[in-house]
Structure formats: C-alpha cells, structure tokens
Amino acid sequence: MFSKIMVAYDTSEQAERAFDAGVDLAQKYSAELIVLSVISPPEPPGMVETEAILENGQMFFEAHYAKLREKVASSGVKPRFEVRVGHPAEQIIHLANQEDASVIVMGHRGKNIIQRWLLGSISKRVLSYAHCSVLIVR
C-alpha cells in the first residue's frame, strides 16, 4: 500500500512520534523512508544573517539526524534525510509531489504559539493540499 513514506521532522516531541510511526510503516510495507526538515529564513531575509541561519539549521538537523540514524540502526530501515528552505507546509507538499510519496507522516503540533499563528497550522495546510494520504500523529 505504501511504497514511499515521507516524515516531516522539526525535532519537536510530536515530530519524534511521527518519525517512529514512519519507521514502523516503512518496516511493515518494506517502504522507502524520507525524512524532511525545513529551515525558514526570516522575513525579509537579512544580509549575511540568512546564510548564517541556513548553515546553523543544516548543522542543527544533521546533529538530530545522527541520533535518528542510531535509533533505527537495528530496524533495517535506512531513512534518507532532506533539508529544504522555505515555508514548511509548501516544502512538505512540494517534496511529496517531487518524490511521489505514498503517505506524509507528521506531528499534530510543532512550533510555539506565535509561530503557529504566523505560519498557520502546517498540518492543516498539508492535509488540504497534499496529493497523497496524510497521517497526523498525536
């Protein structure tokens, strides 16, 4: 049923649970697992600061990916990690389209209240616009 599973991962507790669910599904269906994290530049992107945020974001996620790799080492699942830049919902939908993912797995709530207010509910947007099934993990 699911040949390609994409997990949206922002290092929050909910994202950790979504990752676990993604690994579980990947094991059950012998599916490919893609883990996507998104770095959002500030508005408007500032000179030099943007490059710094992108570099820091890349290093931040790489450190978390190392832990995730360790976590799934014995499961037989080999996740592929991707870091993209932009609005989280847009990038999740965009990569899911590009990769022709069968399902997107994501947490219900990620960032803090102000960021949710500014960015809107990412899970709601993904649910509305994704071409494939979406699994929201609570």
Next chain:
Amino acid sequence: MTETWALATLWLGLALAATLLSIWFRIATALSEIVVGTVAQLIIGALMGGAILGTDQSWIKFLSGTGAIVLTFLAGAELDPVVFKMKWKEASVVGLASFAIPFLGCAAVAYWLLHWNGQASWLAGIAMSTTSVAVVYAVMLELGLNKTSYGKTLLAACFVTDMGTVVALGLIFSPFTYKTLVFVFVLVALGFVLPWLTPRFFKRYGGRPSELEAKYLLLSLFGMGALALWAGSEAVLPAYLIGMVLAGTVGKDHALVRRLRTLTFGLLTPFYFIRAGSLVSVPALLATPLVFVAFLVSKVFFKFVAVLPVTQFFNRRNGAEAKEAKTESFYTTLLMSTGLTFGSIASLFGLTHGIIDTAQYSYLVAAVIASAVVPTMIANAFYLPRHLLQEKKTSTE
C-alpha cells in the same frame, strides 16, 4: 566609566529585545533592530529626553561604523567566484542596468518631483538603487532555483548591483583629488595582493586561539576604511570589495566566517541598526507619508525600466517561450527591486555627512524597509516562473 557601562547595558538590552522579537515573529534581526531603535528613541525620548540613548557618543559611532564595515565585508565574501566567472557577462549587464537606471531615475524624482537639493537627490538615488542579495538568495533557495543557470546569473547580478551602489556611495560625494587616486590605486593593488597573500598567511600562522585571522582582516578593513575617509570616500566601499576578492578564500573558510558573524551579530550590528532606527523621525514620516510611497513606487518602476528589457532579451535568446520569458522577466525584475541593508547604509551615510536631514532620512529608510517586503510578496503571488522549477530536476549546471 559608569555612564558608559550603563549606556552599553541599555543598548545591549535593546539588542536582546530586538533579537527576541525577531525570533518570535520570524523577521530579520536587522529589521527588528531598526524598529526597536525607532520605538526606543520615540518612547525614551518622550520620557527622558532625546539624548539619553547617546547616539552621538564616539564609542557608539565606532561600534556602529565597525558593524557596517564588517557586515559589508561578510556580504561581499558571500559571492561565489566560480559562478561569477561563468556568468559575468549576463550578470554584469543585468546588475549594472539594475543599479544605474533606478539610481538616475530616483535621483530625478527626488530632484524634480520632491525638490530635494542636488546632493540629497544623488544620495536618494543611491539608497534606492540597491538590491537585497539575501532576499533574492532566500527566494532562489526556496524554489530550488539557486542551482539553475537562471538563479546563478541573478545572484551574480545582485552582487554587481550592490557593487555599483557602494562604488557610487564611495566616489560621488568625495572630492576628486590626488587622495582619490591614491585610494583607488591602493584598493586596486590590494585587490591583487590580498587573494594571493591571505591564504598563504593564514596557512602559515592561522588556526590558533589568538584569532590571528580576525585581526588580519580587521587590520585590512580598518586600514582601508581610514584611507577611504582620508580620501573623502566611505569605508564600506573597500570593505565590500575586499570581501569580494577574498570570497574564494576567506568566504570558503566556514569556521572563520562563523567566528566573524559571532562578533558582528553579537556586538557590532545591533549598534549599527539600532542607531539607524533611532535616527528615524516618526512624526516627519507620518506628516508626509506620500514621500516614502513615491520613493518605493519609483524604485520598483525604474527597476522595471532597467531590468525587464534586459532579462526579456536574455530569456528570449536562451530559447524561452514568449509567455515563459515574460513571467520569468517580471519575476526577476521584482526580486531585483528588493533592498534592505545597503539602502539603510547609504541613508545613514547621507544623514551623518549632512547630505540629507532627519526627515529625508526617515523617508528613505521607510522606503528601503518597504522595498525589502513588498516586491517579494508581489513576485511570489503573481509572477512565479513555475516552469523553472522543473529545470532543476534535469539541469544542475
């Protein structure tokens, strides 16, 4: 010293507040620092008098000026020399057009429409001619266009536009004397010497806790800054050019760049941007807001006049369909209409050198901030060249 430490505490407190706001509202730190500076001056000025922030204290001016110099250097060092060499023809045509026509057009609007004097009009032209490399870069990354030849050309063109801005700022207001010749000669000589000397020097003595690299770079920047001011020019001109010529060496040393950023964002640029914001007069801005709108509209209009025909020419020559070429050209032009840091640097230069007054400075800074936000929003909403998104799958040239 008590007064100095107390003032430093106040400024760092404002910087911390600005950083928290930028994190909560996901806005650029530069923008939040300008806004915090403006609001702080308004509130503190009303409660305790305008001088309490001490914006004219020499040590605040020094930290602020150093912030502009190091930030400009780091911006220049972000240039990708390989891409620039590959795309320099298209990039130079687009970049120079994107600088020259808005510069002349906005200066004309300031002079004939707003009746500013000649010097103030040239300054307005410079402040409005900028393009924000960071805005263009972020949008390119977001759309995956940074790997396409289109994206690379556009990014290289932004560096050419900003180079036009800093060269104009550095030379237009300086009296042309033998000092100018000395300054230009030393700058050109350094352009050849630094890329050769720097990597060798760093290899031999660098990588130690004594931070020799930072001292060497600050020595070059301060030395050339002093020479620029002696010649009646502006210190950000050599800083940007030194950054560009060292982009292939210092720019690639990520650890060094990170350490310089810590110094810059942690201490220097808050003083620069908060000071820039504190000098904005909100009452003047509110009294005649149409002036800032006039600058914003003029900037976008003249960027269209300059960039649109050139990009359409290149797009058609590269075999794009008429409709695609049009969308792509509109998109490019709107992105090239953005600007933030160099616009504020040019405006502050004008104010501190007595070229413009506080009200004129306020209009220019407001227009610069708006130009960083409005064109990008329009570009992404209406003119996104979606066919280019497909290109990155096949072409990573």
